[in-house]
Amino acid sequence: DTAVSQTPKYLVTQMGNDKSIKCEQNLGHDTMYWYKQDSKKFLKIMFSYNNKELIINETVPNRFSPKSPDKAHLNLHINSLELGDSAVYFCASSPAGTSGTYEQYFGPGTRLTVT
Amino acid sequence: AQSVTQLGSHVSVSEGALVLLRCNYSSSVPPYLFWYVQYPNQGLQLLLKYTSAATLVKGINGFEAEFKKSETSFHLTKPSAHMSDAAEYFCAVTTDGSSNTGKLIFGQGTTLQVKP
Numbered sequence: 196d197t198a199v200s201q202t203p204k205y206l207v208t209q210m211g212n213d214k215s216i217k218c219e220q221n222l223g224h225d226t227m228y229w230y231k232q233d234s235k236k237f238l239k240i241m242f243s244y245n246n247k248e249l250i251i252n253e254t255v256p257n258r259f260s261p262k263s264p265d266k267a268h269l270n271l272h273i274n275s276l277e278l279g280d281s282a283v284y285f286c287a288s289s290p291a292g293t294s295g296t297y298e299q300y301f302g303p304g305t306r307l308t309v310t
Numbered sequence: 311a312q313s314v315t316q317l318g319s320h321v322s323v324s325e326g327a328l329v330l331l332r333c334n335y336s337s338s339v340p341p342y343l344f345w346y347v348q349y350p351n352q353g354l355q356l357l358l359k360y361t362s363a364a365t366l367v368k369g370i371n372g373f374e375a376e377f378k379k380s381e382t383s384f385h386l387t388k389p390s391a392h393m394s395d396a397a398e399y400f401c402a403v404t405t406d407g408s409s410n411t412g413k414l415i416f417g418q419g420t421t422l423q424v425k426p
Contacts (some may be wrong), residue, residue: 199353216316223393226411226412228413228414235418235420236348236398236418237416237418238354238400238414238419239416240413240414240415243411245411245415251413285353287354291411291412296361297359297404297409297412298359299356299412299414300358301346301353301354302353303352304351304352304353
């Protein structure tokens, strides 16, 4: 069973389009995250939800909008895609403080290419 | 605010040699520290974690790391490198702050190359 899954794995689209990435975890965690990994492999937090409530919203263009329909799912919608949005996007989940544990479990990533 | 610095963006070792990947952190409160490994075109896999229990932490695949508060370091080691260890390694820090978000701050990553 895959703990954290993301769809799609690859996404190629043109500038100006709108696209979504979906994430699901079956670990029973309350907290989920979106990270962006750039071409130099640097990882940066974008958003985090705890039990469907937004708790982290870093300096991200408002073209990016996360949505959490329930605590097992966290989706990322991107409007008006730009070339600079090309990156690998990772979803992660964590018990985040439950019993003093903070490790995060990552999905396989979605490689977004904007042309 | 927390930060992580990984010394050496690229480390090359021979198969069977010692692996040492360096990580220094900055945190005003007791940190939780992690090492993750990323194989090509895959997600991040947790290697090991420090959560204020033992300072010497053992992880998967024969890796271990030692938390040294006086040096603000959390270096990753493995006695004998294997070809399959070639990957990108990330050190990360979080804290048990009042916001309790568990946000991870990552280092820049170190590419480990293992030569036959």
